[in-house]
Amino acid sequence: MNFDLPPDIEAMCTALTAFARRDLNGPAHDFDSTDFRRRWLLAGKQGILGATVPEEYGGSGLDAVAAVALFEALGSGCADTGFAFSAAAHLFACLMPLVEFGTAEQQHRHLPRLCSGELVAAHAITESDAGSDILHQRTRADRTAAGYVLNGTKVFTTNSPVADTFLVQAVTQPGGGFFGLTAFLVPADAPGLRVGPPYAKLGLRGSPTAEVHFTDCPVPLDAVLGGEGCGASVFTGSMRWERICLFAVYLGAMRRVLDDTIDFVRDRVQFGSPIGEFQAVSHRVVDMITRLESARLLLFKAAADLSAGRDCEVSSGVAKVAVSEAAVQLGLDAIQLRGALGVTDGVAETLLRDALPARIFSGTNEIQKNNVARALGLGRRRPTR
Incomplete structure (x- = not known):
């Protein structure tokens, strides 16, 4: 190893x-x-x-x-x-x-x-009533002689205010379940496509996010990605990459804030000593390091599974939960160690704001645990011999 x-x-x-x-x-x-x-x-x-x-x-x-x-x-x-x-x-x-x-x-x-x-590029999939429950979307793609016509609204679409190309998921077969969705490549200037105003968000403010509206938006046949009925497969493939590789950004952010925190507790003097000498402080820093390094190993293990073509349903779900929860807790710890300075504008409070959404996007942490449990066969009795 x-x-x-x-x-x-x-x-x-x-x-x-x-x-x-x-x-x-x-x-x-x-x-x-x-x-x-x-x-x-x-x-x-x-x-x-x-x-x-x-x-x-x-x-x-x-x-x-x-x-x-x-x-x-x-x-x-x-x-x-x-x-x-x-x-x-x-x-x-x-x-x-x-x-x-x-x-x-x-x-x-x-x-x-x-x-x-x-x-x-932006991937438009989430809807107000279909977040984790992607198979119950309402955005429709109705077949015409020239291709398809899109109607519906997507929410929380990352990059949409600046996007030039949209990867859009829509229903082509109502009630078709896994095979009822189709993915389309739609240019931002397509007739009938309108992007709403950017959301004001708690964190990740440097990433613009908005609603995307489709009103009789024509899409040619050659814009279908993967064939009709393959939308869920396209989405699943994208999540394999996103749930692993995207969360590496948080590993780097945690490392940056951890290093800054270590410098802070070395330099901050209270009661005549650097606060890093106090056991309550030093132990909290050790806990921060442990969470980061543990999450990092899990994420690299999941990436190794993906690179090798192995099933990464368990490793990616566990890694996503570990990284996002570690980022939130590390943000809280970094704030606590700074005292009143932690709640003012700075690296600690910024990490916490940016980390909180990580427990929700790419499938909530609760959904990840469901996915892992399903992959392990939990909830099903083993066949009797």
Whole structure:
């Protein structure tokens, strides 16, 4: 069992952390679409946005383990966790389904400009009454002579206010269950597609999110991704990548805040001594390190399963829960160790705000536990001999 990354990946991660720290940090509070686009192009040129896309389509062809290492480095260097989150959602929820399910024509048409940062992608799937329950969506795609017509509304769509391309899930066979959904590639300027105002969010403020409305939106036949009825498969494939690789951003963010916290407790003097000498403080720091390192090992194990083509239903679900819960608790600990300074604007409170949504998106932690339990066969009696 080798815990060391290859030297070329280590060098890439070191360079990326420095690059992100220097060039990818944006406005602390107010989202600026122009600045977002500027940084997006820089991220594309650096190879972040197409890291796991094959080289023939403009990507770097990295596997899931290297991608986790890369996005951990991005989260460490980029204090704007929302921007790093947007980059990960773009790549793992949108581009990787194109790699897995797209036709050669779709791949050559879309992927190079999505990898370069010229275009931004968004995956429109969540609805007000169909979040975790994706098979009960109401957005319809009705067949016409020329293709399909979309009608419906998506909510909480990451990147939608700045997106150029949407991966949209819609019902093509009502009551069809797993085979009733179909995925479509829809340009942002399609007639009948309208993006609502960005949400004001608790955290991840550097990642723009909004509703997407479809009103008699025409979609040609060649916009179907993976064939009619394959939408749920497309979604499942995207979640395999997202639930593992996206959460690497939080590993980097936790490392950044942990390092800052260690420096703080070394320098902060109370009662004539650095507070790091107090057992209550030092033990809390050790607990923070333990949570981070444990979550990190689980996430890299899940990435190794994905890279090797093994079933990662259990490992990805457990890792997603571990990373998100560790991030929330590490944020709380970082605030507590700073005392009153912890509740003022700074790295600790920012991590906590950015971490809280991680327990919800990509399937809530409760849903992850259901998925793991189902994969283990819990709730079913073993057959008698």
